[in-house]
Amino acid sequence: MESYILISYLNDFIFCPRSIYFHNIYGNYSKKNYHNEAQTKGRIAHKVIEENKFSTKKNIITNMEVYSERYNIFGKIDIYDSDNKILIERKRKIIKIYDGYRYQMYAQYYCMTEMGFDIQKLVFHSLSDNKRYHIHIPSKKEKQEFENVIEEIKSYNLRNEFKANKEKCKQCIYNGLCDYNLSIETCLV
Template identity: 40%
Template structure:
């Protein structure tokens, strides 16, 4: 492990805005609950059962387990993994779109589980509010996305806030860290 392993959750945060991962870290160090907006809080609640290992009592179902991937130096938690069927599932409160960040989080979890000796044969997202499941190709079955995943990790490692400019005001308009952020380009009506 390097001195700065990357949190799996940061993969999605970084794609939203690179600066947000710094605020996310700060928020975790302070009081996680204080800085989480309603939608993120709901996202947390989507994991509540798995974090408490109560989603299923089946012994073959791993839930909320901490994982580490040495190949990419990533750490985090899986949501649920069915060891019998090899199905890795990440539940979200509501999947409005299959964002690349969601896919990359599954890739990271998949790689970590495989390093631990598990066989991952299927990955999927589950949208809890509308009870929809989205099958996601395994990393080896989607070379284009795998290249993007590797590039994202390189981008995170080489990112410097110096010289960063946010150009998408709609992101700032919906960003929970906006009041604290000197990079904000929030529009007055946003």
């Protein structure tokens, strides 16, 4: 297992801590093998950025690797606009700002500021409906929340007591692989 925490773990971990196990195992495996349709569309949305097709303007940085020594986290940002000091995370469709999204954004923010970038605004961009959602720079309380999640990930043990959530299992990209999957209806006839 890597010694650092991938920023993308944060959202997965908040969604379901067991998904980290699959994230580790299948992280380097072709995503076509387990991603469902919605996830694949999301991946294509990100591909535009990953191939740096988004912008050629000098003030726009896309798809940059970021790292925080303090938290030992590593990942990539989508877009940083240095003129306006905005960090932007694009997702295919945002219905609400889940805690996992926030922590992912905080992780990017802490990496970037540790690397010396000035960030004044944090924005999520929902591509399918072209909506933007602003969240504020983490307060002291939110920073503590974030640090608690990092500690939880570091100390998480798969043998910990665990209760699956059926609704989450239905949405889970790993449900075809997971023994705890509750989304499959059992036929008793």
